[in-house]
Amino acid sequence: MPKVYNFGAGPAKLPEEIYDIIKNELTNYEGTGISLLETSHRSSTYLKLNAEVQDVVRRLMDVPANYKILFMPAGGQGEFAAVPLNLMSRTGTADYVVTGAWSEKAAKEAKKYGKVNLVVPPTNRYTDIPGQSTWNLDPNASYVHICTNETIHGVEFHDIPDTKGVPLVADMSSNFMSKKVDVSKFGVIYGGAQKNIGTSGVALVIVREDLLSNPMPVCPSVLDWTQANKNDSILNTPPMFAIYIMGRVLQWIERKGGLDAMAVAATKKSSLIYDIIEKSNGFYYAPVAKHVRSKMNIPFRIGSSEGNDALEKEFLKGAEARGLIQLKGHRSVGGIRASTYNAVTIEEVETLAQYMKEFLAKHSH
Template sequence: MPKVYNFGAGPAKMPEEVYEIIRNEFTNFEGSGISLLETSHRSSTYLKLNKEVQDVVRRLLNVPQNYKILFLAGGGQGQFAAVPLNLISRTGTADYVVTGAWSAKAAKEAKKYGKVNLVIPPTDRYVNIPDQSQWNLDPNASYVHICTNETIHGVEYDFIPDTKGVPLVADMSSNFMSKKVDVSKFGVIYGGAQKNIGTSGVALVIVREDLLNQTLPICPSILDWTINAKNDSILNTPPMFAIYIMGRVLQWIERQGGLDVMAELATKKSSLIYNIIEESNGFYCAPVAKNVRSKMNIPFRIGSIEGNDALEKEFLKGAEALGLIQLKGHRDVGGIRASTYNAVTLEEVQALANYMKDFYKKHSK
């Protein structure tokens, strides 16, 4: 079997070094003689880990002291409900900037709990982020919600929106910890861990303290940020192993040199693929506008912007034969998608780039 190069969009590749750490600690965590899987969440062993993971999040993102760091079950979609349940009570309305499938799902969920204003007109094709001069922001909104990187459509913000004092809430599930972010510009940042910072089962939430204590009465305690903050993310038995893995991945990022290094590598890796697309004379087609092309998720078609099913199937079959796996585009958009998260190495992306060149030479005549 050839070496496997995993370009999955999530659950995604994790650093090989982290796997080695997990193997070594799996049955004897921190010298306790037992696995973390069977350790009490009230034990000093887990309390120490809980603080360590919070601390590495705070160091990497330089999180101000007036923000709480929470580890919650339910993944990113759980937070689609938690955001309005915790924030919409102030005015009963919220702004949602829909730039792809995930922000659309978040807006749909929020409609259960209040009025949702779609800041930009709905569309069937997500290929751009309109200039803010075209946004219809409601000054009465309780918050403005964005998804900073759309995993399915490959649309990534290249700016932080100016929301005129209204709290900005960002789903960063698929570009968390890929670059530095000024946390102070956001009221809330959240995301599932399984794309770029760990495995499935836990959502990381960073919330400014003045936004607590606004929860709707119908909010379940498990989604209530205020209650979870008071309980230091140990209201009940948390997803301990997923939190542990996230912590080990974040410590790995720190050892690599931090978020500046991750951002530099993200640019190099994504540029390898985008350059081949641009130089293919239309053989490979990237639908997203250049200024908002994602550095994490790169969707493209073969033959035309609408794709050529036969060629794309052949591309995917040939890729798998070489160990280049999980390249099939999301079922909603089709085509091909390469996810180049932090754990995906430059050498692995180069292997995909070489295959793309060879496939182009063979089929472009």
Template sequence: MSKVFNFGAGPAKLPEEVYEIIKNELTNFENSGISLLETSHRSSTYMKLNVEIQDVVRNLLDVPDNYKVLFLAGGGLGQFAAVPLNLISRTGTADYVVTGAWSAKAAKEAKKYGKVNLVLPPTDKYEDIPDQTKWNLDPNASYVHICTNETIHGVEFDFIPDTKGVPLIADMSSNIMSKKVDVSKFGVIYAGAQKNIGTSGVALVIVREDLLNQALPTCPSLLDWTANYKQNSILNTPPMFAIYIMGRVLQWIQRNGGLEGMSQLATKKASLIYNTIEQSNGFYYAPVAKNVRSKMNVPFRIGCPGDDALEKEFLKGAETLGLIQLKGHRDVGGIRASIYNAVTLEEVQALVQYMEEFYKKHSK
């Protein structure tokens, strides 16, 4: 089979170098004679790995000492519930900035546990992030929740909101570790690993220590950040293999320029695609406002509105060339290229070459 270029939104491509490491370690982890898949989570081998990965997270993001690093089961969706369960108790209300499908789902989940204030007017089009002067923030809110990069709609924050002292909570599932972030500006950062830093099954949570010990009495132990911190993320048998893979991906990032290197690469890759769209005389169309276009997920249409027949032909032709998982999310249609850290510049160049050839063939 010819080489496949995977532009899937998640579970997404892993670095090829990491696959080689996994192959070599799969059946004999750390010279233990057995696989990590059959190693006790209470063993010194796993406990050492657990701490090592926490240290990598701290190093890459320059995490301040007053923040705790947790590895939790349930992915990002689990944290949609964990956030209100752990934080909404202070006032019973929370602010949600809905800029796409995932922040909308987070707000819907939070309504089960308290009052949710939608900071922005409801809409069925997510193409921009309104200026903060238009936000309806509640000073009584227990926290303000944002999604820094909307995987489906391709909207990415280019600023850190000023929440006037109210803890800022960020779902960074699809752009974490793609650029430097001032962790001290956030109360909590969380991310499902399967988009940019690993595979499915685990969520990375970074929580400021003053936000612990606030969970609702009904909060399940598995979602209780304080209970998990006290057990060093080994409250029960954790998703060990997913945590291990996340660690190997993070170490790969360290070896390849850290977050500065990932940021530079992300800018190059995204610019190649967006420039191709802009230079197509309207043949390709990106619906998102230029200042908030995602560098991780690039949704686009052929024509405006989209030409379904041409888009199907584009996707079929792409697959014959090994350019896979480019179909847009079912909620929005069209085409979407997810270009996370592990997607190489060469792979994006191959996509752009195909886009240019398709344009020449079908433009009028």
């Protein structure tokens, strides 16, 4: 079997050295003689880990002291409900900037709990982010919600929008910890861990403390950020192993040079793929406008803007034969998608780029 190069969008590749750490700690966690999988969440062992993971998040993102770091159940999609349940009661309305499938799902979920204003006109082709001068922002909104990187459609915010004092809430599931951001410009940052900072089962939430203490009465306790904060994310048994893996991944990022190093690598990796697309004379086609192209998820078609089914199937078959796996585009959009998260190495992306060049040479006329 050839070496496997995993370009999956999530659950995504973990750094290879993390597997060695997990193997070494799985049955004897930090000298306790037992696995973390069977350790009490009220034990000093877990309390220490809980604090360590919060600390590494705070260091990596330079999180201000007036922001709380929470580990929440139900992943990023659980937070689609938690956001309005915790924030909508301020005014009963919220603004949603829908730029892809995930922000569309978030807006749909929020409609269960209050009035949702769609800031940009609805579309079924998510290939751009309309300029902020065209946005229809409501100054009375409880918050403005964006998805900073759309995993399926490959659209990424490269600048933080100005929401005129209304709290900005960001789903960062697929570009968390890929670059530095000014946390103080957000009211809430959240994301599921399984795309760029760990494995499934936990959502990381960073919330400004003045936004706590006013959940809707119907908010379930397990989604209530105020209760989570009061109980240090241990209201009930948390997804301990997912939190542990996230912590080990974040410590790896720190060892590798932090978010500045991740950003440099992300630019290099994504440029390797986009450069081939741009120089292919239309053989490879990237649908997303250049100024909002994602550095984490790169969707493209082969043969034309609508794709050539036979060529795309041949590309995927040839890729798998070389160990290049999970490159098929999301079922809702088709085509090809390469995810180049932090754990994907430059050498792995170079291997994919070389295959793309060879496939182009074989099939272009």
